[in-house]
Structures are given as structure tokens and as C-alpha cells.
Amino acid sequence: MNNHSSSKWAEQLAPTLGDFETLALDAFAALPERFRSLSGDVPIIIEDFAEEDVLQELGIEHEFDLLGLFQGVGLAQEGAVPQTGQMPNRVFLYRRPILEYWLENEEALGDIITHVLIHEIGHHLGLSDEDMEAIEAEVE
Numbered sequence: 723m724n725n726h727s728s729s730k731w732a733e734q735l736a737p738t739l740g741d742f743e744t745l746a747l748d749a750f751a752a753l754p755e756r757f758r759s760l761s762g763d764v765p766i767i768i769e770d771f772a773e774e775d776v777l778q779e780l781g782i783e784h785e786f787d788l789l790g791l792f793q794g795v796g797l798a799q800e801g802a803v804p805q806t807g808q809m810p811n812r813v814f815l816y817r818r819p820i821l822e823y824w825l826e827n828e829e830a831l832g833d834i835i836t837h838v839l840i841h842e843i844g845h846h847l848g849l850s851d852e853d854m855e856a857i858e859a860e861v862e
Contacts, residue, residue, distance in 0.1 A: 737831070742768045742817045749836040754860050761843045764794075764811050770818045786819045790838035792845035813842045836861055 737745065746766050750758065771785045782788050794811030815838055824831050837858060844854040 736821060737817070739768050739770070739817055742815060742820075742835070745832055745835050746815055746839060749832060749839050752836070752861055753840065754857060757840075757843070757847075757857050760847055764813055764843065764846055766813045766815065766839070768815050768817060771816055772814065786822050788816055789819045789823060789834075790815045790842045792842040794846070811846055813839070813846070815839065815842075833862075 743766075746768060750766065772782075772788045772791060776791065776793075777783075777785060777788065780788070780791075791814045792811070793814060815835065820831075820834055820838065824834055827834075840854050840857050840861075844857070849857075
């Protein structure tokens with residue numbers, strides 16, 4: 723076994739929250755312009771896991787089962803007018819579950835992040851699964 727060829731992996735670390743933010747921003751920038759403009763300035767927040775109360779509210783038993791989440795009221799439901807006292811819309815990407823999914827599947831990490839991002843922003847916009855698949859196909 724050639725130690726030199728495997729040495730590049732000996733120094734590698736798992737992507738940090740900051741690395742994930744960079745990947746998410748790059749993925750967002752690569753999305754079709756019309757999709758990005760429709761999504762507005764919904765913040766993308768990177769966390770290791772969803773908070774326990776979020777998991778309970780969604781009926782999710784294991785913290786690794788949630789890769790991302792749109793939190794708020796989608797444009798299709800509210801128009802664009804937030805209600806008084808309503809938390810702002812946000813998109814969460816969960817680093818550890820995404821990494822776990824990446825380890826178990828033969829997909830590039832950036833592709834997984836793009837998929838989750840499109841899916842969660844798609845919820846905000848009220849898009850159908852078919853609409854989101856079409857946007858993903860444009861990115862590829």
C-alpha cells in the first residue's frame with residue numbers, strides 16, 4: 723500500500739458549519755436565477771442538528787432523519803405579508819444528518835446540499851415535487 727496516495731485523506735476533517743455555509747451559498751448561487759429571485763432573502767441557517775422541540779413537533783424520532791427544514795409560512799399560504807408576531811421564514815440545513823446521508827450514498831456532498839436546499843426553498847415557494855425536480859435538473 724502506498725502511504726503517499728492515502729496521506730491526503732489522513733489530514734482531512736469533516737466539513738465544519740462554516741464549510742457547510744460556504745457550500746450552501748455556492749449551491750444557492752448555482753440555482754436558476756428565477757428560482758433565486760423568487761426565494762427572496764430567506765436566510766439559510768446551518769446547524770449540526772434540528773432542535774429537540776422541532777423533531778418532536780414533526781414526529782421525528784431520530785435526529786439524523788431530518789436533513790433540512792423550511793420554518794415559517796410559505797409564500798403560497800400567506801402571500802408575501804408576514805403576520806404580526808410571526809417568526810421570519812428561514813431555511814435550515816443540518817450538517818450531521820447530511821454528512822451521514824453522504825456517507826451512506828454515492829452522491830457528491832454538494833449535490834446533496836443542493837437537493838435539500840431546493841426542496842426546502844421549494845416549500846417556501848409552494849412548489850410541487852415535479853417543479854423542484856425540474857429545477858434540480860437545470861442545475862445538473
